[in-house]
Each structure stands twice: as C-alpha cells, then as structure tokens.
Amino acid sequence: MTPPAVEARALTRRFGAFTAVDAITFDVAPGEVFGFLGANGAGKTTAMRMLTGLLAPTSGGARVAGFDVARAADQVKRSIGYMSQRFSLYEDLTVRENVGLYGRVYGLRGREIADRLARLLDRLGFAHLAGERVGRLPLGWKQKLALSVALLHEPRVVFLDEPTGGVDPVTRRQFWELIYEAAAGGTTVFVTTHYMDEAEYCDRVSIMVDGRIAALGTPAELTARFDVASMDELFVRLARPGPGAA
C-alpha cells in the first residue's frame, strides 16, 4: 500500500477564541486531483497554510509527502510545489531566469535545470519565449508557466490556490490538461477554485463550511448523495456562510 500523499488528522487551528479550522480529517492519494472548496472565510487558506508547513496547527496534525507538517516543516516545503494567482513568478526576470532561479532554490543541478527547461519550453510551445520577460506574457501563459515551474523539482504534492482566476476559458482548460498530465505522472494535485465547473474536473472534492468538512467525495457521489444536478448547486446549498462569517 502506498501511503497517502496528504493525511490530515483532526487538524485544528484556533486564533484566540475563533476556530478557523476545526478538526478536519481526510486523506489524499498519490496522483489524485483533490479539489478543496469552500466559501471565502470557511478556513481553506488556514488549512492550506498548515498543510504547506507555513502555520503550526493548534492541535491535531497532518503529514504531507510522508512528513509531519509541524515537526518537519522544512522537509514538507522541499517536497511540495505551490502556486497561486498572486504568487507565482518574478515578472522582471525572463522565462529562463525564473526556471533557473526556482531550480536552484529547490536544489537542482545546472544540467538538470537545463534539461527540464528544454522539456518545459517544448511542452508549452514556449521555445521562442525563453528570453522573454515574464511580465510581458499574457496572464494565461504566465499561469501555465507558473504551474510548470511549481512542478520543476518533481514534487510529490503540488498546492494550487485559485490558479485560474481571471484566465480566459480556452487557457483555463489547457491549464487543467496540464494538471491531468501531472496527476497521471503520479503528482498529487491539491487545488482550490471559485469556478464550479472546475470542481467537476477533480477526482474528489471536499467542501469546507465554517472550519469543518461538510462534504467529501467524487463529484458523482456528491451530486447523487445530495440529489443535486451539479457541484455548483451543491456548493450553493452547503456553503452559504453564516451571517457573521468574517
């Protein structure tokens, strides 16, 4: 049995009297595309920060890529990739320079970096853009590049936080095809999104409400269990935040 790529056990984080994440427990399998959904303020970001070793749990715990997020946060960080719409690449550096920088940050050797850069440029059809400053690329291209860079060190788990926000519909789908490829190669993909059609693209999804996991399963299981036509309908039914949600 391969151990799970992500295991959360009663993972909890309190800020003063407020419980942002309330004893959530779940596993994510290697190579799985796992959608982590919830309304703004439901606790997704806090949970992600704990799973990526950036924030210590108040109680409970989690293992990511086999490492304890509280006791081995550095190993966790080395074993994962991360991208979001807000944090991705250095706009003033070229494509080649960004790849080189992240490659060295993750301890790749010069030869490995060169090989992976060539593969990445070929896969994205970016060969003519290696010397282009990232800031000059269209948003959708940037996001595809950012995902490829987050996968550069072949992490066991990649965390994607609203990676497709504002991206055009064609590029958004190309981005998801890159996600499928990564998953088919064994990388676990942990992704948040506000596009409910993207929830349907995940192998399994969880929906967080007020710090807890209110639903977890494949999109087909969940729509059947809750007798709804789509993930959008399910989300609206479950995720309506309380009036005091902050």
Added chain:
Amino acid sequence: MSAPASAGPRAPVGDAPVVAARGLGVRFGRAAALDGVSFEVRPGELFGVIGPDGAGKTTLFRVLVSLLVPDTGESRVLGLDPVGDLWALRARVGYMPGRFSLYPDLTVEENLRFFAAVFGTTPERGGALIAPVYGQIAAFRDRRAGALSGGMKQKLALSCALVHRPEVLFLDEPTTGVDAVSRREFWDLLGELRGAGLTTMVSTPYMDEAARCDRVALMQGGRLLEVDTPAAVAAGYPLPLIAVRVADPRARVRLLATLRAYPHAHRVVPFGATVHYTDARPGGDAAAIADALAAHLRAAGFAGATAAPTPASVEDRFMALMGPEGA
C-alpha cells in the same frame, strides 16, 4: 424580477442610450488596451462586459467614468461627454472599481457617511436605492470595513457607489475572487436594482454570470467580440455541439485524445462533468453525429460512453469567437 415599491433612481427620461461608445481606442505604449470599441447601453438595462483579465474591461470602465481620456473615438454617458463634461457627469454616475477601495480603518457606517458627504448628501437621502443592499450588512455597521468578509465588502462598496442616487452604475469586476455563493447573492442584488429601474454596466471574468444580464458584450484583447442577449450569443454557436460523458472520470485524458483524433473533430474541451465536442461539419445533424460518436467511443473501449447534442453556453461561444489565438 420584483420591483421594490419605493422610489427608484432618478431615471433618465426617454429611450436615448444611457451609455454610447463609438470607436473607443486606448493605447498603453505599443499595446492596444481598447481597439475600436462601439456599443450602447439602453435605459434600465443590466449590461455585462464579459472577458478574461487583460481583455480591456477596466480600461473601458475608466474611460466611461471620466478617469481616462481615450486616444481615439468618443463616448456619451447620460448624454454627457466624459472628457468635456466630467464634473457634471461624476455626480450622476456610481462607480465601483475592481480593487477594494473603501477605508479599512473606518467602520461600515463611517464609510457610507464619508462617501455620501463627498457627494453632498447623507445615507438617509440615498435610502430607497441602497436599502436592499445596505440592509444585508447594516447589522455590522460598527465593524471596521477591513474586517469584513469578501462578500460583505462588496456589498458595502456597492452601497457606497449607490449612496448619492446615481442614474447609472458602473461595477468593475465586483465578483472577482468571491466564492460562488456570495457571487450569486451579489447578482440577486443587481437584479433588484434592475427591478428598480437602475441602468447598470458590470464586468466579470465569470462566463456563467452572463446569464444574469439583459445583454452582454464579450471582450478579448481590447475588442468586443459580440454584443447581444445571452441567449442570442449562445445560439450563435456555429457548429454542432455534443456533450460526451464516460463512466470513469479518470479516463478523461484518454477521452480527450480519442475525441481529438476523431476525423470530424473541430474543438474538444473539458466542460464541467462532460467533455464538449464540436463537429467540423456546419449544419450537420447533431443527433446522428452524437450517435456515431458514442458508438465510436464504445468501440474504443470507453464502456458506458454517452454522447448527446447540447445547447451551447455563452462560454462555448466565447471560445469559438476567440479563435486560434487562445488555443
């Protein structure tokens, strides 16, 4: 759509367009942010500008609310020229910029009073129009704006944009980054304002929100690809469209490859729980194409594959209009 009983906005009289743009062009260096943009918004319309980041939505809004002078073309808002009549115009339009633009250290109520004072009025005098919006956040009137949830911040920003009883409202990406539930609530509010007769122009990157508008402009690369009702935009999809499902979602990568290799495939994209297959034969019998496709897939080893004609959505049409540029 239910109209509130109380007085609505100071509605413009007659059928003259509330917003009219002809050939608007804006360049930033060598890049065209707006390129020959022409359209009209009619009185009482909820008009959506739908497009991804970088399409030019914010530039268009900034021109119309007099914050940016276009390089070419001209526009009229309420019959006034945003370039020449900007001071007369500003008092009569409500504008909610895309970035959160309230004072985070002021309370909800202080923000509202501040924006009212700027326009020489009070929240009480803006009452009828802002009531349905402000009513949803009034319980938090003493909370600092910076401590509100994303959805509530948007409602406060909308209240502040309405407080001087504008005749036309410009909302630039009010729902970007907001979760699906809060987005739905926000559009419900816009529906109420529409019922009260307010003309509203709103931009969004979420294609599914097009359905909430009377008419939409699809925007990409500084140009308008299409302007029409959402139904007409979707109905303009030029080729047979088939929704394909397979029993095992994990077969999706192989399914996409198989469909793309099909001799008549024009475009194959993941679409929610299905894959949308566009056939290259214009005017082809969609039902017959779907049957042949399903048989082909089952023969290729996709047990339980189904294929059925499906009406195109605004998003399908947008992808078709984008052309090879986005593909």
